[in-house]
Amino acid sequence: MKWPRVALGAFVALGIAELAGFFVTSRRKPDFSDWAALVAPVAEERKQGELVVVAPSWGEPLARQALGDEVFPLRDVARPDVSRYRAALEISAFGERSPELSGFRETGRREVGPFVIRRLENPSPAEVVFDFVDGLGPAQASVRTTNPEAECPWTTNARVIAGGLGGHPTFPAARFECPGGPFFNIGPTVIAADEAFRPRRCLFAHPPARGEVVTRFAGVPLGSVIRGHGGMYWIIERERKGAPVALAVRVDGEEIGRWEHRDGDGWAAFEMPLGVHAGKKSATVEFFVSSKNHAHRHFCFEADTR
């Protein structure tokens, strides 16, 4: 009988192979200290405004630690999607690729230790004319509620508060504050908006108990559509117990579209053609947010015109 001898050899080989596998996997680069080596190459490769993406995504905190806010501005880290970016740098380890950039074309690559920095170009980048999250502020925006009619004043020194696990996203110091308490504010924040818990920067817009909360932007240059996303903390909407949230958009007083977010939709996209308003140099755009039952409706949306 040969098989006992074969089994003996196979198990000894397995033991040694697992030990070798342990050393290979546990010492596989990059280690924590290796990420610092990216500082100079990324500074050389990255052009102003270019998106930097890390693959695998779990390495991103290490890249953010090494490269800082300048390379990873909040608006890029918590982007709505990649459609607006002309180019991106992908920092890749272990040969991983970012699925988000799968439609981009590789135009260059550079190896830096255990990393590969790939320059990628978007074959059809969107031309964003105006970003409503960036544009929130007293210069162009105002906020009011409809029932009761009330103005929501802008402040830059509101109390910053965060809701913790299962609570609301952080309400920043600079925001429009509506009557009814801190939940009723319009301000830029970041939510974990779908099952993947990806960060999404958006305008917090909790619907009021009655009526609508209206965010009005004046002097907005328009493209051909208003496009955006809406959602809320996945941990809240995954229960699928809340009422739908309605978002209506008016341009110069005319409603151009109405969109509804239902629990379970996640970070869902909407797009509304501007029709006769397309290409205007200056328009007034209003976002109306409401819900039949406002309980736990931590709605947050982002939009641009392109």
Next chain:
Amino acid sequence: MSGAKLTWKDDLVAALLAGLVMVLLVATVGDLGYARDEGFYFHAADSYRRWFELLFANPRAAFEPKAIDSAWRVNSEHPGLIKSLFALSNLLLQKKWHLFAMEGTSYRFPAIFLAGAGVALVYRWGAEARGRIAGLFAAIALFCMPRFFYNAHLACFDVPIVTMFLLATYCFWKAMREGGRRWPIAAGLAFGLALDTKHNAWFLPILAVTFALLCLVRDRLTGGDTKETLRRAMAALGAMAVLGPLVMYALWPWIWRDTFARLGAYASFHLNHEYYNMEFFGRTYWTPPMPRLYAPVMTAATVPTVTLALFALGLGVRARARIQAFLRARAGKITRRDGGETDLFWLMAIGISYGAWVLPKTPIFGGTKHWMQAYPFIALFAGAGASWLVSVARVELRKLSAATIRRFARGPAAAMGLFAALLAAPIAETAASHPWGLSNYVPLVGGAKGAATLGLNRSFWGYTTGAVVDYLNREVPKSGTVYIHDTAWPSWEMLQKDGRLRKDIRGVGAVHEADFALYHHEQHMQGQEYQAWVAYGTVQPAHVAGLHGTPVIWIYRRKGR
């Protein structure tokens, strides 16, 4: 591959194994932060400790219903035995005798002791049933499972129930094998201890009854002594039925009054346990249906592959032996009782430990610890497999022409050589996993990095705060504030009592109230990381720590602080 008749030398080996396990665990406990559940049990143990102090000072007052209820109501959703041991250890070993350098170790020591006892018992059972080589290998293989090693440090019930489950099954096995009065009584007492440790013990009667029935079927099929088997089974099961609840009752003062109502509440808590979040292949499961493959996949991803392969080998080797024995018994060629059908019993113990966790309605919040009482039995089969390989190695060595090499066939060299080859990886993986036990994955899935890429849970329970105390002690200004995220308050406070974390650092419960924010990574908690970004105006972590280059915990620092 028959068992050995145990002697005092086996007791000595078992004691040495237990001692070594305890020394290693106590030596490494200081690096390990406190898990959430430990924090809750510290709180409960302190309440029980005060009752014990009252008991020693004024027994009459301690037995007043009000005194019992107020002390034992705390954490009454879990039985009292192990928390009582935490309390007594803290009271006697720490407050009276000052045995440990850190307060927290005194709470952890009873579980550490039981981990040592469990490993020793695995040796004894393995040696008795399958020979000393099998027993020794099984004991080491169990200890060198990284998740077992991690849990063995904790002031929790998970490793204690592994030992109590093992003890109760061992006593039952002995009762079925040897009969008499001693082992049935031991089985009843051990079942009571298991009942008072954790609700996993509820599976023991199912295991014991099913096993007894199968033994009776076997006797019918093979012409065995059905009456004797029935007598032994009834003695053991009867003792478990009577002594088990009595021991539990005697050792859990909470159920001394309103017994059935309180037991009902205890059972209801676990039968209707809430669902927590657990990431599995990139998706967080938080409500039924849970993935049926979670338990088998996580076992394969966290138990050393060579140990699992040896388990499969041991199973195969023993299955072949059992089939041969059965056929011989049917043919009337053997009449001797096998003595408990050990292989079947071990296999059933594994099956019942996993049974609940492949059901789609069972919550999977606790990672691998919930079916951990199967691991000693997996190790025992692995020991049987290793023992068979040693016998094969000896045969092969005897065939060699060189006399000097042939000599190795007789002594322990063959076993030692094979042990080195088969245990090197489990030892290396276990040693390197500390203090990141829940982040550790085997090379089969690419280690910690591979598991992160696959979307397997990187950590839970908030215990990794212990791994960043050096950073906090160095960077947090005097009386500075830290958002403790998933760390339980008593766990945070214990780090300060231990002297591991500066006492002036103030833990706070909201990110916006702090200057530093901990973030223990779990997929469903990422929203809290984003809360820190907005509150502090930065996405740049000030500090990142984890296992083998994989981030597990990171810290944000408010700009300008």
